[in-house]
Amino acid sequence: xxxxxxxxxxxxxxxxxxxxxxxxxxxxxxxxxxxxxxxxxxxxxxxxxxxxxxxxxxxxxxxxxxxxxxxxxxxxxxxxxxxxxxxxxxxxxxxxxxxxxxxxxxxxxxxxxxxxxxxxxxxxxxxxxxxxxxxxxxxxxxxxxxxxxxxxxxxxxxxxxxxxxxxxxxxxxxxxxxxxxxxxxxxxxxxxxxxxxxxxxxxxxxxxxxxxxxxxxxxxxxxxxxxxxxxxxxxxxxxxxxxxxxxxxxxxxxxxxxxxxxxxxxxxxxxxxxxxxxxxxxxxxxxxxxxxxxxxxxxxxxxxxxxxxxxxxxxxxxxxxxxxxxxxxxxxxxxxxxxxxxxxxxxxxxxxxxxxxxxxxxxxxxxxxxxx
Numbered sequence: 001x002x003x004x005x006x007x008x009x010x011x012x013x014x015x016x017x018x019x020x021x022x023x024x025x026x027x028x029x030x031x032x033x034x035x036x037x038x039x040x041x042x043x044x045x046x047x048x049x050x051x052x053x054x055x056x057x058x059x060x061x062x063x064x065x066x067x068x069x070x071x072x073x074x075x076x077x078x079x080x081x082x083x084x085x086x087x088x089x090x091x092x093x094x095x096x097x098x099x100x101x102x103x104x105x106x107x108x109x110x111x112x113x114x115x116x117x118x119x120x121x122x123x124x125x126x127x128x129x130x131x132x133x134x135x136x137x138x139x140x141x142x143x144x145x146x147x148x149x150x151x152x153x154x155x156x157x158x159x160x161x162x163x164x165x166x167x168x169x170x171x172x173x174x175x176x177x178x179x180x181x182x183x184x185x186x187x188x189x190x191x192x193x194x195x196x197x198x199x200x201x202x203x204x205x206x207x208x209x210x211x212x213x214x215x216x217x218x219x220x221x222x223x224x225x226x227x228x229x230x231x232x233x234x235x236x237x238x239x240x241x242x243x244x245x246x247x248x249x250x251x252x253x254x255x256x257x258x259x260x261x262x263x264x265x266x267x268x269x270x271x272x273x274x275x276x277x278x279x280x281x282x283x284x285x286x287x288x289x290x291x292x293x294x295x296x297x298x299x300x301x302x303x304x305x306x307x308x309x310x311x312x313x314x315x316x317x318x319x320x321x322x323x324x325x326x327x328x329x330x331x332x333x334x335x336x337x338x339x340x341x342x343x344x345x346x347x348x349x350x351x352x353x354x355x356x357x358x359x360x361x362x363x364x365x366x367x368x369x370x371x372x
Contacts, residue, residue, distance in 0.1 A: 002233055002256050004248060007166035009047040012038070013156035016053040017173050018239045024061060030242055031093050037245035038133070039097040047128045049163060050090075050135045051156040055082035058089075079140035090135055100132045105139035111158040112276050112314070114267075114329075121162045154275055157223035161230045161273045168227050169248065170220055171239025176255030177217060179204055195258045197225055224257040230269040231259045271314060271327055272367045279307025279334055280316040281360070288319050291326055292368060296359035299348065302341040309334045317361065328366030331357050 004010060014034075019027060038048055056075060059082030060067045070078060087103050094101050104123060110116045127134045136159055138152055153170065160168040174182075175190055182188035194201060205217040220236055227234040237254035241247055248254055283291070287301025297317060309315055310333050317326040332340065337360065339351050345358035 002167075002235065004167055004169070004235075004245075005041075005044065005046075007046060007233075009049070009163060009165040009167075010041065011049045011051060011156055011160040011163065011165045011168045012245065013152065013168065013170050014050065014052040014054070014239070015152070015172065016057045018171055018244075019052075019054045020057065020061075026058075026061075026089070028089075028093075030240075030244075031089060032096070033242035034244060035090075035093045035097055035099075037243050038094075039099060041245070042099065042133070048133060049124060049159060049165070050133065051152060051159055052086065052090075052135060052137055053152045055079045055086050055137055055140055058082040058085040061085075076141045076143075083137065083141070086137065087135065094133065101135050102127050102132050104134050104136045105141075106136055106155065106159070107139045107143045108155065108158070108275055110139075111155065111162065112274060114270060114312075117158075117162050117270060120159075124163055153219040153223040154226065157226035157232075157234070158273060158275070160232045160234075161226055161269055164269075165232055167233040167235070168223070169245065170223070170234065170236045171244050172220070172236050173238065173240050174236075175238045175253050176236045177201070177204055177220075190253070191255055193256050193258060194224070197221060197228070197257075226273045226275075228257055228259050229272050233257070233259055267365070268367050271329060271365065274314040274327060276314075277316050277327065278309035278313040279305060280318050281305045281330070281337065282318045282320060282322070283325070284320060288325055291317065291366070294363055296363045297326075297328070297361040297366070298345055298358065299337075299340045299343050299360050300345070302337065302360065305334055305337045305341065307334060311336075315361075317366070324369040326361075326366050326368045328361040330361055331365075332360055 018030065021027060041048055056067055056079050059078035062081055062085055063078065067075070067078070090101055104120065106120060110120060124134045138155055156168060156170070177191045177194070178188045179191065180188045191204065202221060205221045224234050234257040235248065235254045237244065237248050281297070281302055282304040283297065283301045284303050287297060290301065291297060303320065309330060311331060313330055314327060315330050316324060317328060319325055336352055340348050343351065348358070
């Protein structure tokens with residue numbers, strides 16, 4: 001059984017639904033009880049990162065407006081106001097325990113860019129070194145597609161991967177993932193331990209979509225895939241009760257997504273966790289066999305490509321029947337690929353006028369898909 005006290009670094013994700021009551025009253029006593037829990041973890045020398053929602057909700061509350069009627073630019077403006085409100089709440093609560101906090105605003109684009117994700121990792125690591133608690137929120141003031149239902153679940157998983165966390169705790173308004181909606185079906189059973197995300201699990205998540213709080217279960221399953229693939233435990237636990245983290249070990253009622261045992265380096269973890277791949281390369285059978293044997297992808301094995309991507313973008317590698325083979329970082333743009341596909345590596349310079357490298361995707365920049 002998972003014991004979170006044995007972790008070294010824990011990411012705790014808080015949804016907007018936990019910060020407010022049903023009549024939109026801020027749950028300050030709950031926030032303080034969460035702070036009490038985190039204070040105890042810090043005293044045990046655990047490193048903590050909080051990923052929280054709530055900026056837009058707090059901005060709307062401050063202005064006494066309904067977020068359903070907002071346009072995108074109004075969403076972003078409200079979020080800017082709400083960010084300050086949100087951090088003031090946490091700053092006030094943590095100051096009672098003499099804990100300093102710092103805010104980090106990220107978008108999915110920040111996590112998908114290797115250099116920027118490393119910068120975020122270094123910032124969080126530095127904050128931990130000087131005993132400051134990082135609080136991460138999505139940068140809704142600049143994000144566009146990110147302002148939508150449940151994205152902070154995947155953001156939290158990406159933060160867990162970037163920081164090389166042992167455990168991601170998803171505090172939700174339900175005890176965990178159930179076989180069906182427990183609010184409608186008395187025979188619904190909680191799934192305590194998940195070692196593989198298969199159709200049974202995704203079907204359970206789909207059935208719960210409209211009933212499980214503000215984040216939904218589908219995005220939590222997507223977050224779990226990221227964690228499981230990169231060696232991080234993830235649990236979904238009911239966060240509505242006071243002292244929500246302490247309650248996890250006390251009541252032992254949660255869904256635990258068990259990570260895979262295979263170890264990959266931090267760069268490959270980042271590649272494997274990519275949420276937005278920019279395109280795809282289709283390869284022949286010979287290239288497919290070479291990739292599955294750990295070889296790099298050469299232009300001679302490429303038969304086609306999809307999408308538009310630049311050098312350094314993360315892309316998929318597909319077989320001729322469009323099954324996933326791998327995901328990796330391309331050394332060439334899609335425009336370059338259109339000219340060098342099917343050619344031998346030594347011909348690249350004659351066609352493009354330069355040769356970045358002989359491999360389109362080096363084996364060190366590629367992760368083979370699980371199902372191949």
